Amino acid sequence: MRKKKSRTWLFAVIGAVVLLIVAGVVMRVRVKTAEVVAGEVKDRLVARAVVVAEGGIAEVRPRVDGRVLRVLVREGDKVEAGQLLAEIEGDALQAELARVEAERSAAAASAKSVAEGARVEEKLALEAEVRASKKDWELAQDRAQRVQKLREIGGGTEVDEKEALHAVDIAKARLEAAEARLKLAKAGGKSTDVRALEARVAAAEAAIAAAKTGLESTRITSPIAGVVLARRADPGDTISMAAASTSQPLFEIADTGRTEVRVEVEEPDAMRVSAGLAVTLTMPGGGEEIAKGTIGRIGARLERRTIGVEDARVRADGQVRAAWVEGTAAAGLPIGQRLEAILELQPKPVQAMVPRSAVRVRDGRAVVEVPWGPVTRDVPVKLGAADGRNVEVSGIGVGTRVVVSK
Incomplete structure (x- = not known):
């Protein structure tokens, strides 16, 4: 009875071993593996x-304050370097230019008169000029007051008021110039007086140049040839240089x-x-x-x-x-x-790499499967550089075979 039982156990063990061998052979037939090798990974x-x-993109910003009179381009338009993009109102600058030109003329005339000296007849003429200039100034003041009162009751326009005030300034400048000429004529010409008047002429000429530059700045032009990418100005908009440094530019232009x-x-x-x-x-x-x-x-x-x-x-x-x-x-x-x-990137030499398909993620860890008899076991690895085919690994030796597909 004992012999019979021992044979039964023996046959059972032999059968199990045979089954394990067969299962291992079948697994190796059905599972594809690859060898861990050293090489180069073409990282990306x-x-x-x-x-x-x-x-780059040219940003065009205003150089003077004022109201936009007209805009001549739209987004997508091709422009040339120096082409006019928009115009800003320049009435005040034009009036300032007229005033400083009048000052220059008066100063130049005074300098000439002092240098040449004055005769009795010239003094009488200068006195008459002072009287006439004073009368013109008084008339300009009276007109300005009337325009302002008219504005207060809703009549007239802002342009009329500005023009009247500018006329007062110009008349006053002419009066002062006439008085200065008369004073110099009565006092007699001195070299120091001549130099002083010449300095006034030079200062006036500098003021004229500044006024012309300001007036030219009312014309906004393209700094480069290219295409208008953005336009942020429309007729009637009020623009300010103070806000221009922190706000978006009026135009953006680039060579596309x-x-x-x-x-x-x-x-x-x-x-x-x-x-x-x-x-x-x-x-x-x-x-x-x-x-x-x-x-x-x-x-x-x-x-x-x-x-x-x-x-x-x-x-x-x-x-x-x-x-x-x-x-x-x-x-x-x-x-x-x-x-x-x-x-x-440049190929990176690595000590060990496997095909990307050999890497699995289990419980948040990267692992590879290694055949172990008729089954496989997970081996944790650390990943490094990778390309489209292979990935660098550490934690497993070169020559080990890993499962790449089942």
Whole structure:
């Protein structure tokens, strides 16, 4: 009876061993494995990119305060360097120019009169001129008062009031000039007086030049040849130089025929970028391939990111390193077009690597499956550089076979 029982156990053990062997053979037939080997991983880097103008975007801002009279261009219009874009009202500047020109003429006439000396007849003429100038000034004051009163009851226009006040200033300047000439004529000419009047002439000429520059500034022109990207001015708008430094420019202009692709590499990867790296450009999110190129130049410092700063998922204060793609990668793409740049980094020698399909994630850890008899066991690994086919691993020896598919 005992012998019979022992044979039964023996046959059971032999059968189990046979089944395990068969199962192991079947598993090896059905499971594909690969060997852990040393080699090179062709790592890749994905970064944000955007199409920009090679020469940058020219921002046109006002140089004088005032009301916009007319705007001559629209977004998308081609413009030449120096072309008129808009005009700002310049009545006050025109009146200022007339005033300082009158001062210059008066000062020049006075200087001449003093230098030459005055005769009795000339003094009488100067006295008459002072009387006439004073009368003109009084009449100008009276007219200005009447215009102001008319404005107070709702009549007249602001332009009429400005013109009347300007007329008072000009009449007063002429009176002062006439009085000065008379005074000099009575006192007799001195070299010091002549030099003083000549200095007044020079000062007036400087004021004229400044007034002409201000008047010219009412004409807003394009600094470069290109295309109008943005227009933020309409007839009737009131613009201010004080607000211009903090607000958006009136016009943005760029040469759309000369564009390039700017890539922004995140700070942790900044040192991995070098000139000559191959770049594949796609639509954001890994869409269709747009173009290929190479990194032509690299920024020498880190800077704040400019691409996607309005995206809530992106830290606007993050630091990036800029790089630019050579070639015709941006040809035909509009300025501002966002792209995704895939940079092919230099091959990295690694001590151990496996196919990407061999890596599994279990309980938040990376593992590979290693055949163990008729079954497999998980071996935890740490991952490193990776490319489209292989991934660097540590924690497992070279020569070990790992499961890549079942």
